[in-house]
Amino acid sequence: MKRFTLVFAVLLLLAGxxxxxxxxxxxKVPRRVEVVVNMLSDSPEDRGFxxxxxxxxxxxxxxxxxxxxxxxxxxxxxxxxxxxxxxLMRLTRESGGSYGGYYKYIIERAQxxxxxxxxxxxxxAWLEARVYPPNENAHANYQKNTDxxxxxxxxxxxxxxxxxxxxxxxxxxxxxxxGSNSKYNILAGSVIVPGGAAVPAPAGPYSSAVATSYHNxxxxxxxxxxLAPGGEKTGLKCTDCHSAHVLQDQTKPVxxxxxxxxxxxxxxxxxxxxxxxxxxxxxxxxTASSYETVYISGINEFCSECHERYNYGQNLNPxxxxxxxxxxxxxxSGGIQKSGDYYRHPTGINIAEWLKVPISLPLEDRxxxxxxxxxxxxxxxxxxxxxxxxxxxxxRDKYDQTGAPLTRSTMLKRCEGMGICLECHLDIxxxxxxxxxx
Ligand code: HEC
Ligand code: HEC
Ligand code: HEC
Ligand code: HEC
Ligand code: HEC
Ligand code: HEC
Numbered sequence: 524m525k526r527f528t529l530v531f532a533v534l535l536l537l538a539g540x541x542x543x544x545x546x547x548x549x550x551k552v553p554r555r556v557e558v559v560v561n562m563l564s565d566s567p568e569d570r571g572f573x574x575x576x577x578x579x580x581x582x583x584x585x586x587x588x589x590x591x592x593x594x595x596x597x598x599x600x601x602x603x604x605x606x607x608x609x610x611l612m613r614l615t616r617e618s619g620g621s622y623g624g625y626y627k628y629i630i631e632r633a634q635x636x637x638x639x640x641x642x643x644x645x646x647x648a649w650l651e652a653r654v655y656p657p658n659e660n661a662h663a664n665y666q667k668n669t670d671x672x673x674x675x676x677x678x679x680x681x682x683x684x685x686x687x688x689x690x691x692x693x694x695x696x697x698x699x700x701x702g703s704n705s706k707y708n709i710l711a712g713s714v715i716v717p718g719g720a721a722v723p724a725p726a727g728p729y730s731s732a733v734a735t736s737y738h739n740x741x742x743x744x745x746x747x748x749x750l751a752p753g754g755e756k757t758g759l760k761c762t763d764c765h766s767a768h769v770l771q772d773q774t775k776p777v778x779x780x781x782x783x784x785x786x787x788x789x790x791x792x793x794x795x796x797x798x799x800x801x802x803x804x805x806x807x808x809x810t811a812s813s814y815e816t817v818y819i820s821g822i823n824e825f826c827s828e829c830h831e832r833y834n835y836g837q838n839l840n841p842x843x844x845x846x847x848x849x850x851x852x853x854x855x856s857g858g859i860q861k862s863g864d865y866y867r868h869p870t871g872i873n874i875a876e877w878l879k880v881p882i883s884l885p886l887e888d889r890x891x892x893x894x895x896x897x898x899x900x901x902x903x904x905x906x907x908x909x910x911x912x913x914x915x916x917x918x919r920d921k922y923d924q925t926g927a928p929l930t931r932s933t934m935l936k937r938c939e940g941m942g943i944c945l946e947c948h949l950d951i952x953x954x955x956x957x958x959x960x961x
Contacts, residue, residue, distance in 0.1 A: 550648035553579035557622075558664035560656050563632070571717070573656035575630040575639060577664075578617065582626045586612035587649070589640035591808045591817060596881055598817040598888075600806055602642070621668050636706060636717045638807045640781075650771075651781050658706065661699065662784055663769045674698070675767065691744050692760045712905065718811040725816045727903030727935070731924050735913070735933040737906030738764075741924040750919040756829040763829075764904075778802065785825055790841070798841045800824050818899060820889045823871045826898040833898070835862045837871020851877055870896055874947075882946045884937060901943045902935040909933050912940040 557578045563569035587602040606612050614626040633639055635657045642649040652664050665671050675688055675695055682690040689695040702708035706715040712728030713721040728734045739749055743760045750757055766779035766786050776789050780802035787800040803821035807814065827834040831842045836849040847860040849869050853876070859866050874886070875894040887895040913931040921929040937943055 549646045551584075551645040552648050552650035553581065553584055553643050555579070556643055556650060556652045556664055557666045558652055558654050558659065559666060560633075560654065560659050562635075562657050569632075571635050571719075572632045573635055575633045575654050575656060577628045577641065577643070577652060578622050578625045578666075579614070579627075579643065580625055582614055582616070584614060584626075584643040584645055586614070586628055587642050588612070589642075589806060591806045593808055593815075598808060600817060600819075634717050636715050636719075637809055640806065653781060655706065658704075661705070662767055692762050693740050693743050696761045709905065712908070714814050716809060716812055716814050720812060722812070722814050724814065725903075726905040728906050728908055730906075733908045734906035735909060736935050737924075738904070738935070739922065739924065742922065742926060745926060747922050747926045748920075749922065751829040752918040753830040753832040754827075764825075780804070780821065782806070785821075787821070787825065788828065792841045796841075798839075800828065816885070818885050818887045818897070820887055822887060822897040822899045823895075826902075830898075832863055833867060834870050835859070835867035836869035836896075838862075870898060870900075872896055878947065880949075884943065884946050901937055903937060904935075907933055907935050907937065909936055909939045912936060912938075912942075 559576045559578070561574045561576075563572045563574060585604060587604050588606075589600065589602055591598060591600045593599070604612055612628060614628055617623055617625045617627050628641075630639065633654075633656045637656070639654040639656070640651065641654070642651045644650055654660060654664070659666075659671070661671065661674060673688075676686045677688050678686065681687055687695055689698075696709070699705045700707055700709040702711060702713075707724055708714070708721065709724075709726075710728065710730035711721070711733070712724050712726065712730075714724040715721050727737075729737050729740075738759055740759050740761055742749060742758070748757060749759055751759075756763075764785060766777070766784045768779070769781075769784070770777055770779040770786075772778070774789075778787055778789070779785065780787055782803050782805040785803045787802050788798075789800070790798045792798055801821045801824055803825050804819040805822075806817045806819070808817055809815075823834055823837050824839060827837075827840050831840045832846075834840065835846070838846045838848045843863075846862045849859070849872055851869075851872050851874055852858070859869065873889075873893040873895050875892075878894060884900045885897075886900055887893070887897050889895055910933075912933055914934050915931050917932070921932060923929050938946070
């Protein structure tokens with residue numbers, strides 16, 4: 524016993540000394556990272572590749588990159604400080620040109636339509652840069668000597684108080700995300716992959732031609748009242764869910780996740796405490812002909828910002844202080860409890876012990892090797908193109924893109940008909956292993 528106490532005390536002392544030796548101020552990230560993407564020449568061997576240069580004003584930062592792999596159906600991801608050839612990545616000094624005196628890191632041959640996720644920092648603090656060659660990211664890592672702001676803002680002749688070029692956010696986003704100036708075509712729900720094809724994108728389609736239900740962002744600026752089922756949020760626009768910029772100050776009420784710039788909030792709760800919603804953490808896994816996403820954490824909390832009553836199981840949202848939580852049943856008791864006026868399917872629970880067959884629906888790992896069910900397990904985020912399995916009963920009135928009342932909806936579901944239910948309940952009808960069907 525005594526020996527352990529001593530070891531513990533020494534460890535504590537060491538930790539204290541290290542903290543004293545490396546004060547929080549030694550943790551440092553660059554003030555900003557500017558990114559330049561140049562297409563390589565059009566010769567046959569260079570076609571389809573770009574050069575990426577990261578610039579920062581000071582030296583001395585470590586560099587890491589994100590690696591995502593897939594083997595036997597499972598995803599693995601990690602940060603490494605080695606480049607693709609196994610060499611330590613280091614900053615070098617730029618000698619001339621408009622970035623003369625800056626420090627840079629160059630990726631000489633970057634595959635177009637791959638995602639390049641790098642981070643720069645000192646002593647455990649990092650600033651992330653997500654680069655998507657051949658395009659320059661319109662939302663981050665702006666270069667000082669280009670005029671990218673004017674894609675969206677006007678200095679003296681703007682349409683909104685945020686100095687935007689368009690009075691409707693939707694129209695502004697569509698100047699690029701209709702398939703013209705980004706690899707993501709939000710209307711078709713497609714993304715371009717390195718082989719050059721457009722494949723289904725993770726969020727699903729928005730276009731009325733293919734989508735049989737969608738998060739209606741088309742009524743922005745009108746007086747149609749859209750209410751979030753299971754919550755109180757009214758109306759919807761792209762920037763209710765996404766930020767247009769990287770918002771990284773953790774003390775501010777709105778921050779942006781590195782993944783898809785999804786907004787997450789910091790809220791003061793009456794009584795003085797603070798609810799810190801977590802960011803959405805996820806990475807893309809892209810091959811020459813496919814585009815997949817590894818969901819790690821934060822989706823449930825994200826959707827529950829607006830649909831809070833549907834999050835039966837996890838319930839971290841302080842808007843519902845008295846709602847029951849739920850963990851996967853292992854004994855014979857403790858069935859689904861009433862949350863508010865209704866009983867609801869569990870969402871935030873780990874089903875690793877329950878699920879014996881692999882399923883195609885996305886589950887969250889949460890960094891613990893778990894298999895957590897989230898809203899995304901059953902739903903798309905933007906819209907769905909399924910043709911079977913309409914629902915006719917709604918908790919709230921619904922309207923279509925034109926504002927006409929909707930009588931049926933496929934509810935953003937991932938599979939035709941009852942396909943999502945049968946992915947999991949094809950042979951498991953009861954939850955407690957070995958318990959009789961009631
Ligand atoms: C892709 C479009 C786009 C580009 C490019 C862009 N912005 Fe923005 N910006 C927006 C949108 C949309 C908002 C409103 C965000 C919101 O409501 O969440 C915004 C908000 C802002 C705000 C905050 C305004 C407020 O309400 O407090 C500032 C400041 C800003 N942008 C500056 C810039 C600068 C400087 C650049 C160029 C370096 C730039 N933006 C480039 C779309 C863009
Ligand atoms: C000037 C063109 C332009 C405009 C306007 C624009 N985007 Fe983008 N957006 C891009 C580009 C370029 C990318 C990077 C991916 C790529 O190569 O297409 C991107 C990426 C994104 C991503 C994925 C980010 C990530 O890191 O995975 C989201 C989300 C997004 N845009 C949302 C919006 C929203 C919301 C608006 C309107 C407020 C908007 N965009 C307006 C060009 C634009
Ligand atoms: C209700 C919230 C919500 C609204 C509204 C919304 N998005 Fe998204 N968007 C998401 C989420 C969540 C994802 C990530 C989906 C995934 O990975 O499964 C996403 C993904 C994206 C992507 C990456 C491509 C993809 O398919 O994953 C782009 C680009 C994007 N959104 C742009 C937009 C634009 C532009 C609008 C407005 C027309 C918009 N979003 C409206 C939540 C929303
Ligand atoms: C910023 C608020 C907001 C967020 C975040 C949000 N939603 Fe919604 N959601 C709404 C609103 C408002 C409606 C009603 C829109 C309508 O009637 O078209 C809605 C409607 C829906 C519908 C019904 C669609 C239909 O056609 O009847 C589903 C399903 C849904 N949301 C799922 C989700 C999922 C899954 C997420 C997380 C990926 C999410 N929502 C995140 C606000 C939000
Ligand atoms: C097990 C699959 C599953 C999960 C998990 C799930 N949903 Fe659903 N959701 C459905 C189905 C199926 C419907 C269609 C209505 C029905 O069958 O009762 C639906 C309907 C909805 C609707 C429209 C409700 C209406 O009747 O107007 C919203 C909003 C919604 N879900 C949001 C969410 C959110 C937010 C989460 C996460 C907290 C979530 N869902 C988790 C399967 C799921
Ligand atoms: C990702 C896997 C998954 C999907 C998809 C799924 N379920 Fe479940 N379902 C579960 C788990 C796990 C439980 C049990 C939770 C517990 O007992 O703690 C459950 C519980 C239930 C229960 C309660 C049974 C009881 O004995 O308490 C019903 C009923 C049910 N699901 C119906 C559905 C329907 C209908 C759908 C399609 C809309 C669906 N499920 C989709 C995993 C899933």
